[in-house]
Amino acid sequence: MQKSRDALLTALLTLLTEHSFEQVTVRQIAQRAGVGYATFFRHYPGKEALLNDLAADQIKELLALALPILIAEDSRAASTVLCTYVEEHRKLWSALLTGGAGGTMREEFVRQAQQIAAATPNSDSWLPGDLKVVYAVGGTLDVLAWWLKQSPALPIERIAEILDRLVIAPTLPTQ
Numbered sequence: 192m193q194k195s196r197d198a199l200l201t202a203l204l205t206l207l208t209e210h211s212f213e214q215v216t217v218r219q220i221a222q223r224a225g226v227g228y229a230t231f232f233r234h235y236p237g238k239e240a241l242l243n244d245l246a247a248d249q250i251k252e253l254l255a256l257a258l259p260i261l262i263a264e265d266s267r268a269a270s271t272v273l274c275t276y277v278e279e280h281r282k283l284w285s286a287l288l289t290g291g292a293g294g295t296m297r298e299e300f301v302r303q304a305q306q307i308a309a310a311t312p313n314s315d316s317w318l319p320g321d322l323k324v325v326y327a328v329g330g331t332l333d334v335l336a337w338w339l340k341q342s343p344a345l346p347i348e349r350i351a352e353i354l355d356r357l358v359i360a361p362t363l364p365t366q
Contacts, residue, residue, distance in 0.1 A: 196234055198224035200245050203238070208282045212242060243295055246287050250300050252276070254307065266359045270351040277335055278347055288336040300328050323362050330358035 202223035206215045217238050221231045235241045256273045277284045287296050301324065308324045331354060338350045345353075 207286045212286045267355045270355040274347045274351045285339045304328050327362050
């Protein structure tokens, strides 16, 4: 069961580096995963559900990089780490943020970030913690989606500066 799921996730991830999400078919995913067409549907009702599952996994990784930015002493360096990760997985994140999954990505990102924020004390009394999360997540995703659409793309250092100054710095506690 888990083996097939992992194979389907890996297949979609690979196919997204070759084609846009809209071009990928369930048959291609199943074939690339080495599973039967019917097996795909035992795990997922459609390719969108598989993408959502992949997105949830990727968001966990991105959150592991993004949330420390809000408490980092050097938020610019932390923003650079985040942008480097997205650049290294550019095709995937382009599909996730600028394809048809953008709304789902935002909802899942906010959901996961709010769970983490609820477990973290809010030392900034003027800005409610849940609003900080919604703003930071929304702003981060908007900046990244905008960046991924640029041709030629801005350098990582420049987008990290924009992200830090526009989204991160305004949400950091005042000294």
